[in-house]
Amino acid sequence: MTPAEVRARATGPTAGLAEGYAQANLIAVPADWAYDVLLFTQRNPQPCPVLDVTDAGSPRTVLAPGADLRTDLPRYRVWRDGELVEEPTDVKGHWRDDLVAFLIGCSFTFEAGLRRAGVPLRHVDQGRNVSMYVTDRQCRPAGRMRGPVVVSMRWVPTALVGTAREVTARMPAVHGAPVHVGDPSALGIADVGRPDFGDPVTPEPGDVPVFWACGVTPQAALMASGPPFAITHAPGHMFVTDVPDSAYRI
Amino acid sequence: MTPAEVRARATGPTAGLAEGYAQANLIAVPADWAYDVLLFTQRNPQPCPVLDVTDAGSPRTVLAPGADLRTDLPRYRVWRDGELVEEPTDVKGHWRDDLVAFLIGCSFTFEAGLRRAGVPLRHVDQGRNVSMYVTDRQCRPAGRMRGPVVVSMRWVPTALVGTAREVTARMPAVHGAPVHVGDPSALGIADVGRPDFGDPVTPEPGDVPVFWACGVTPQAALMASGPPFAITHAPGHMFVTDVPDSAYRI
Numbered sequence: 001m002t003p004a005e006v007r008a009r010a011t012g013p014t015a016g017l018a019e020g021y022a023q024a025n026l027i028a029v030p031a032d033w034a035y036d037v038l039l040f041t042q043r044n045p046q047p048c049p050v051l052d053v054t055d056a057g058s059p060r061t062v063l064a065p066g067a068d069l070r071t072d073l074p075r076y077r078v079w080r081d082g083e084l085v086e087e088p089t090d091v092k093g094h095w096r097d098d099l100v101a102f103l104i105g106c107s108f109t110f111e112a113g114l115r116r117a118g119v120p121l122r123h124v125d126q127g128r129n130v131s132m133y134v135t136d137r138q139c140r141p142a143g144r145m146r147g148p149v150v151v152s153m154r155w156v157p158t159a160l161v162g163t164a165r166e167v168t169a170r171m172p173a174v175h176g177a178p179v180h181v182g183d184p185s186a187l188g189i190a191d192v193g194r195p196d197f198g199d200p201v202t203p204e205p206g207d208v209p210v211f212w213a214c215g216v217t218p219q220a221a222l223m224a225s226g227p228p229f230a231i232t233h234a235p236g237h238m239f240v241t242d243v244p245d246s247a248y249r250i
Numbered sequence: 251m252t253p254a255e256v257r258a259r260a261t262g263p264t265a266g267l268a269e270g271y272a273q274a275n276l277i278a279v280p281a282d283w284a285y286d287v288l289l290f291t292q293r294n295p296q297p298c299p300v301l302d303v304t305d306a307g308s309p310r311t312v313l314a315p316g317a318d319l320r321t322d323l324p325r326y327r328v329w330r331d332g333e334l335v336e337e338p339t340d341v342k343g344h345w346r347d348d349l350v351a352f353l354i355g356c357s358f359t360f361e362a363g364l365r366r367a368g369v370p371l372r373h374v375d376q377g378r379n380v381s382m383y384v385t386d387r388q389c390r391p392a393g394r395m396r397g398p399v400v401v402s403m404r405w406v407p408t409a410l411v412g413t414a415r416e417v418t419a420r421m422p423a424v425h426g427a428p429v430h431v432g433d434p435s436a437l438g439i440a441d442v443g444r445p446d447f448g449d450p451v452t453p454e455p456g457d458v459p460v461f462w463a464c465g466v467t468p469q470a471a472l473m474a475s476g477p478p479f480a481i482t483h484a485p486g487h488m489f490v491t492d493v494p495d496s497a498y499r500i
Binding site for chain 2: 172
């Protein structure tokens with residue numbers, strides 16, 4: 001499927017779809033909160049690498065000029081005062097003229113490169129959403145925005161961890177190199193079999209867990225910080241852009 | 251000299267000083283303009299890679315915890331309504347409680363790496379400030395902020411242009427790879443012997459001009475956009491941080 005086809009048709013998680021194109025996390029907040037969110041992303045570039053910021057009220061982005069941010073993600077989350085209130089498949093009825101949308105790099109973007117380098121993608125092969133966890137590491141706060149770092153986890157054969165690191169380190173705009181390899185308790189994760197977002201994924205013998213900073217981090221910050229209103233993507237249900245992943249490779 | 255010694259003692263351009271430590275451009279604006287400036291930097295990451303943003307009124311930065319942004323640059327520029335009004339050596343008397351300071355990556359940071367790779371630094375060897383030029387390329391606007399891209403230029407022996415590209419591409423937080431090599435007129439530069447900022451630098455036989463995006467770009471945007479008040483560094487007179495340049499190498 002092309003990016004436009006995924007935007008029009010996908011109903012589930014987008015890992016493995018429109019392979020070779022960058023995918024993005026969405027967080028839209030009222031203009032009154034936009035500076036705090038933008039500063040939060042600047043101060044936490046590994047979990048929150050910004051690919052685009054819209055003008056207030058506009059559902060358009062330079063990352064896909066024909067797309068509509070209100071309808072073209074498979075699933076959204078609507079937040080009031082830091083509480084998740086709804087998970088609709090479009091947000092036309094929720095959109096506001098003062099909303100500023102942030103599109104944040106997604107680790108799905110480096111998955112095509114991982115596969116090309118011979119690193120298997122267990123979650124894609126198993127037809128599951130990637131596993132995501134809230135860690136005990138705190139982001140650097142910015143104004144009213146604060147919260148923990150969220151990570152995604154992929155099972156990687158021990159012999160290929162170096163390769164996975166090399167491939168992803170060259171793509172800092174989509175989270176870059178792993179933040180941790182191995183023992184999940186070092187990140188305060190009690191049980192990798194019970195992710196906070198997404199699905200559990202089954203390892204193969206010899207796999208180790210590899211953790212990358214995750215663009216769900218702003219959603220954890222919404223919960224911690226409680227802006228009056230926000231719209232985000234549902235975890236794993238990303239905005240697929242028209243930008244080739246190579247544009248974010250150094 | 252250590253970074254702290256440069257901050258305490260330097261009176262001129264900082265190229266070649268405290269080699270191996272990152273240097274930064276400064277732009278401080280009233281909080282009312284901070285969102286526009288931050289969005290401008292996000293939309294123009296090559297000329298405006300942000301290394302830190304202070305809290306309003308604070309002259310402290312995580313890039314050098316002991317430093318004072320009001321006194322520790324060799325020379326400043328004070329702007330009113332987009333006009334340069336003063337070039338003092340400290341700005342204690344100009345500082346305001348609502349100022350937000352942006353520290354933006356500087357290409358001086360990759361110069362140690364260039365030298366280690368065998369690329370000569372003509373401006374340092376000639377004891378001059380680097381040459382900087384306003385180009386005919388426009389930045390992507392953000393709110394009230396707009397303006398042209400400014401570039402720095404270094405003369406590089408033809409055989410070493412590839413090396414210079416490789417060394418700098420790995421440091422996107424300090425402007426990354428060159429934006430142009432060769433004919434200055436492709437950037438709308440009429441005469442490389444007459445830079446808009448800094449000094450003219452004399453080439454050696456076989457040198458070609460290599461252009462990098464420059465952190466003076468926000469100053470050109472101040473001129474074009476006219477916020478009521480701003481403080482910046484004087485071109486070439488940078489804030490020397492305590493952060494090793496290797497922290498910005500991928």
